[in-house]
Amino acid sequence: MKITRKTFDEVMFPCYTPMDMVIKKAHGVYVYDNKGNKYVDLTSGIAVNCLGHTPDGVQKVIRTASKNLIHVSNIFCNEYTLTLAKKLLHKTGYEKAFFCNSGAEANECALKLARRVAFEEYGEQKNEIISFANSFHGRTFFSVTVGGQDCYSDGFGPKPAAITHIPFNDIKTFEKTISENTCGVILEPIQGEGGILKADDEFLIKVRELCDKYHAALIFDEVQTGVGRTGTFFAYEQTPVKPDILTSAKGLASGLPIGAVLTYDRFAKHFGPGSHGTTFGGNALACAVGSYVVEKVSSPVFLNKVVEKSEYIKECVNRINKKYPLFDGIRCEGLLIGLVLDDAHKGMSGKLQKCCFKHKLLTLVAHGDVLRLAPALNIKKDKIDEAMKLLEESVKDFLSVQ
Ligand SMILES: *Cc1c(COP(=O)(O)O)cnc(C)c1O
Secondary structure, eight states: OOOOHHHHHHHSOTTOOOOSOOEEEEEBTEEEETTSOEEEESSHHHHTOTTOBSOHHHHHHHHHHHHHOSOOOTTSOOHHHHHHHHHHHHHHOOSEEEEESSHHHHHHHHHHHHHHHHHHHHOTTOOEEEEETTOOOOSSHHHHHHSSOHHHHTTSSSOOSSEEEEOTTOHHHHHHHOOTTEEEEEEOSEETTTTSEEOOHHHHHHHHHHHHHTTOEEEEEOTTTTTTTTSSSSGGGGSSOOOSEEEEOGGGGBTBOOEEEEEOHHHHTTSOTTSSOOSSTTOHHHHHHHHHHHHHHTSHHHHHHHHHHHHHHHHHHHHHHHHSOOEEEEEEETTEEEEEEOGGGTTOHHHHHHHHHHTTEEOEEETTTEEEEOOOTTOOHHHHHHHHHHHHHHHHHHHHHO
8 A cells, every 4th residue: 555645634634734754663763754764853752752762672561561461441450550550659659540541631630630629528619720821731622721722722612611721930820819719730840832841949839838728739740741851750859849649641651652640549539439430541561661661761870861961962952053043042851852942033943843854853843932852761872963963954954044
């Protein structure tokens, strides 16, 4: 069967506009299309393939585990799922885990849990959720409505209610908004899709304090920032606070679909039998890989290297930027990196991304103003050099045609 990029337009929902190629295979940091082109990948499947593409270790876990078990549903339990739960709880100090298949599902579960806890402990009037402008929490109707970009939730009919969006890092507005009726506050400790924007420590301290005061659950969406991405296993470890409920997904199973919600007994106990569920969630195979990923990525040696490579990329980009000025700043949170376009090139991140693609470098954007990089966490220094060479050529080319 002849498959080309045009096939996409013929057979797929048009909700994506993928680059002009069809991927055939990928290994490590390299992606190969079906015309024989080779690309250096700084996207890792949007911060998912944390150990690179098709790593041997993950292949081996899949081979071994799949001889025993692939899926059994949640009417039974299995060793792989319980092992991953134990590992995650041990690493974080939380007491209960719930597994699902994606970031949106993890947030859906966390938000439903916040509502259910408040409903059972305080009554139905306590149902308001506070979230933040430019946040992103996934695409189910609840999670996308909670997300801070109306354009993603408009036009689908009546939205889930009692959701308030306020500016990020704005203590005064938060103080005025939270009340006895707030059941939950959800935020990304570093906004990913929003442009690699970090929550201020003072802001988080205030949010934690007022969530305690008003008995609102504090939810951290660590779908993008978790699993070593920012240099610690979870990003909250670098903040002065700890959330009541934490959501994880993306890199957790290095490319297999998985999502997780971690919390304390006092919250989890409100999800009694029948209150929530999923067919695939906690799938044995995904969890087997998840356990492998957690062991690898949570080691201090591995995490230190993430920080070192982050510094190194920052140096490289600074050097490129001196030669070909294009960026106003670099937002470097471990290997979640945002290159902020200067005033003359605001809104052009998509164009720059296309120019990188032309030079066989795969990148992400975060809105119009930020080129986002999320390389594999185990990317080697010589591969970074290779990627930076391509970035330099791309930037030079981009500036010459603007
Ligand atoms: C990617 C992302 C999600 C959504 O995850 P899916 O697996 O696409 O549902 C939610 N929150 C954040 C912060 C994300 O980066």
